Amino acid sequence: MAQVAYAGASRVYPGANSVRAVDGLDLCVGDGEFLVLVGPSGSGKSTALRMAAGLEDVDEGAISIGERDVTHLPPKDRDIAMVFQSYALYPHMSVRDNMAFSLKLRGMPKSDIGGKVEEAAGLLDLTTYLDRKPKALSGGQRQRVAMGRAIVREPSVFLMDEPLSNLDAKLRVETRANIAALQRRLATTTIYVTHDQVEAMTMGDRVAVLRDGVLQQCASPRELYDTPRNVFVAGFIGSPAMNLLTLPVDGGAVKLGELEVRLPAPAASGEVTIGVRPESLSLVGAGEDGFDLQVELVEELGADAYVHGTLAGHDEKLVVRADGRTPPRLGEAVRVALRDTGEVHVFDPESGLRIDAD
Amino acid sequence: MTAVVEAPPSPEPPSTRTRAQQRSSAWKRRAPLLPALLFTIAVTQVPFLVTVFYSFQSWNMVRPGSQHFVGFDNYVDVFTDSVFLGALGNTVTITVVCVLVAMLLGLGLALLLDRQFLGRGIVRTLLITPFLILPAAGALLWKTTMFDPTYGLLNWAFGIEVEWLSDYPLAAVMTQIVWQWTPFMMLLILAGLQAQSREVLEAAQVDGAGRWRTFVSITLPQLSRYLQLAVLLGAIYIVNSFDAIYLMTQGGPGTASTNLPYYIYQRAFEGFDVGQSSAMGVVVVALTLIVATFALRLMFRAFDVSRGVK
Numbered sequence: 001m002a003q004v005a006y007a008g009a010s011r012v013y014p015g016a017n018s019v020r021a022v023d024g025l026d027l028c029v030g031d032g033e034f035l036v037l038v039g040p041s042g043s044g045k046s047t048a049l050r051m052a053a054g055l056e057d058v059d060e061g062a063i064s065i066g067e068r069d070v071t072h073l074p075p076k077d078r079d080i081a082m083v084f085q086s087y088a089l090y091p092h093m094s095v096r097d098n099m100a101f102s103l104k105l106r107g108m109p110k111s112d113i114g115g116k117v118e119e120a121a122g123l124l125d126l127t128t129y130l131d132r133k134p135k136a137l138s139g140g141q142r143q144r145v146a147m148g149r150a151i152v153r154e155p156s157v158f159l160m161d162e163p164l165s166n167l168d169a170k171l172r173v174e175t176r177a178n179i180a181a182l183q184r185r186l187a188t189t190t191i192y193v194t195h196d197q198v199e200a201m202t203m204g205d206r207v208a209v210l211r212d213g214v215l216q217q218c219a220s221p222r223e224l225y226d227t228p229r230n231v232f233v234a235g236f237i238g239s240p241a242m243n244l245l246t247l248p249v250d251g252g253a254v255k256l257g258e259l260e261v262r263l264p265a266p267a268a269s270g271e272v273t274i275g276v277r278p279e280s281l282s283l284v285g286a287g288e289d290g291f292d293l294q295v296e297l298v299e300e301l302g303a304d305a306y307v308h309g310t311l312a313g314h315d316e317k318l319v320v321r322a323d324g325r326t327p328p329r330l331g332e333a334v335r336v337a338l339r340d341t342g343e344v345h346v347f348d349p350e351s352g353l354r355i356d357a358d
Numbered sequence: 359m360t361a362v363v364e365a366p367p368s369p370e371p372p373s374t375r376t377r378a379q380q381r382s383s384a385w386k387r388r389a390p391l392l393p394a395l396l397f398t399i400a401v402t403q404v405p406f407l408v409t410v411f412y413s414f415q416s417w418n419m420v421r422p423g424s425q426h427f428v429g430f431d432n433y434v435d436v437f438t439d440s441v442f443l444g445a446l447g448n449t450v451t452i453t454v455v456c457v458l459v460a461m462l463l464g465l466g467l468a469l470l471l472d473r474q475f476l477g478r479g480i481v482r483t484l485l486i487t488p489f490l491i492l493p494a495a496g497a498l499l500w501k502t503t504m505f506d507p508t509y510g511l512l513n514w515a516f517g518i519e520v521e522w523l524s525d526y527p528l529a530a531v532m533t534q535i536v537w538q539w540t541p542f543m544m545l546l547i548l549a550g551l552q553a554q555s556r557e558v559l560e561a562a563q564v565d566g567a568g569r570w571r572t573f574v575s576i577t578l579p580q581l582s583r584y585l586q587l588a589v590l591l592g593a594i595y596i597v598n599s600f601d602a603i604y605l606m607t608q609g610g611p612g613t614a615s616t617n618l619p620y621y622i623y624q625r626a627f628e629g630f631d632v633g634q635s636s637a638m639g640v641v642v643v644a645l646t647l648i649v650a651t652f653a654l655r656l657m658f659r660a661f662d663v664s665r666g667v668k
Contacts, residue, residue, distance in 0.1 A: 055560050076566040088557035092579040101575070102565035149565070 002066030002156040004029040009061035011047050021047040023213040032187040036204030038194055044213035045193045046161055053082050053159050081150035085162040087142045089134040096130040099148045120152045140171045158190040197237055209233050231352040234275045240306055242275045243318050246349050257291025257311050262341055275345035281320040281336050290337035298327050412636035419630035432637035441613050445621040452617055456535045457592045464543025472551040489541035497605040500534040527607045527615035534602045543588050550584030618642050
């Protein structure tokens with residue numbers, strides 16, 4: 001059990017125009033916490049994880065695990081276990097040997113190893129597969145072996161690098177819940193990398209959003225969703241993405257078509273970027289307070305339908321959540337109302353930062 | 359019940375018809391391969407059968423009209439010929455030592471090459487060069503520039519005067535063969551090293567394995583297939599070594615560095631003894647087959663690392 005702390009940690013790939021894959025990362029993962037690193041591809045989330053594992057150099061700053069500074073320690077001295085995207089099972093070893101390998105290296109007596117492996121296998125439903133080679137396992141079973149290999153070590157930190165991205169959709173949802181439950185049971189500090197924001201929102205105690213190697217925001221999933229710190233986080237978290245529109249301010253309000261939206265926060269400049277989640281908008285009858293939307297695409301998901309359209313008289317695109325049973329037809333013009341002005345997020349159009357009410 | 363009994367006779371005629379049709383269509387499909395098959399038989403199997411036929415004859419080309427059937431006499435002679443047995447011993451020594459040394463050197467070089475450094479491409483090309491040089495040219499190069507007692511580089515470098523080719527003929531020949539075959543081993547093993555998954559090596563690191571342990575427990579087992587191939591191909595080629603011995607030592611001094619191909623060559627083209635040399639040829643083919651099918655398989659079973667950590 002330990003906390004992991006990044007202190008201004010950077011990874012710089014040298015070259016003519018050197019790339020800062022991770023740039024001055026300051027992040028503290030508490031003891032027993034499940035932290036999810038999320039971001040689009042190339043955001044440096046995997047690099048940040050590999051820095052904690054000792055598989056990437058830390059060029060600036062420091063990383064500590066527990067009370068120990070591990071910045072320049074090799075992976076084997078860090079007391080961590082890692083689950084790789086490809087699982088990285090040893091192809092020539094049976095499941096049992098795969099899980100026992102690290103314990104053997106530690107010089108643990110054979111009888112203890114057997115017990116630990118059996119215990120982990122029981123936890124993961126792998127008991128009947130212990131003598132098989134990885135080649136003879138399905139994707140989901142391989143994933144569980146990779147988890148088992150991490151668990152038997154009883155490390156102070158789990159590092160997981162997109163462990164679910166090679167599974168099919170149904171299995172992914174199932175395994176997602178299993179991993180989260182397992183982590184809660186073991187109460188081991190975990191850093192989990194994913195590009196899938198649904199995984200990030202459902203699994204993490206806290207979620208850290210990265211972009212181009214820079215930490216954008218680190219907060220609980222709820223907070224990330226309700227008060228994104230900047231335009232990037234606002235657009236990245238949530239599916240479908242938040243509607244972001246840059247509009248001129250006129251007397252403390254902006255005009256969404258015919259609808260005048262009073263800004264909850266005072267805007268400094270002549271323009272603001274406002275963000276409205278699709279569920280903050282709703283379809284209403286003609287003549288009610290709202291604005292007109294030209295429907296261009298309707299995505300029906302069963303319970304809900306997402307209506308994509310253009311604001312009448314503008315070329316701004318908007319997404320509105322509608323009732324799945326009575327969706328509008330393509331090409332139709334619909335009336336859209338805003339549920340509550342408090343649900344409008346306001347950002348500075350230049351810096352992209354959130355402008356708060358107070 | 360009767361229906362069941364009556365049923366079998368009727369489907370039989372159509373099934374034979376379709377079988378005949380299948381056979382003819384199969385032949386039609388295979389017919390284009392026939393010329394290649396005939397060619398292969400003509401250039402490999404027919405000469406071998408002719409050799410087997412000669413091996414039962416007493417026939418020396420120096421004495422015309424001496425050809426007659428002698429049964430297994432030639433084979434008996436071959437196995438009581440101490441020079442043949444010596445050459446057999448030399449062949450085994452050359453093959454085993456050269457394959458092992460070339461493989462170990464190749465493994466070392468491949469491990470060194472399997473990392474990023476400045477000028478890697480140039481180093482790799484230079485290391486492959488011995489394999490690209492004509493074997494005869496390589497042999498002459500070693501005989502003259504390296505081993506020559508008066509102006510050879512080896513004596514000059516160590517400041518000694520050793521008659522390498524007459525004092526250590528077998529070692530000298532083996533040095534040349536190792537030099538020639540190390541790049542081949544290196545290339546094969548390098549391919550194996552680069553086929554390894556990087557994440558698996560990283561997983562081993564995280565699991566607490568140091569460099570040596572990773573090499574022994576992860577890399578080597580995954581390389582075993584490449585090593586087997588390297589040993590097999592290397593052995594097949596090195597058993598047949600001729601150029602180095604012919605050009606460097608002529609099998610001498612005496613028969614100290616004579617191997618089987620060279621001895622057969624001598625008996626056939628210097629002694630003109632067709633019967634004896636044919637019998638030796640047949641014996642060599644048989645021994646090579648036995649080694650290739652049984653001995654190597656046995657060896658790999660004994661050292662089977664792919665079964666994992668015991």
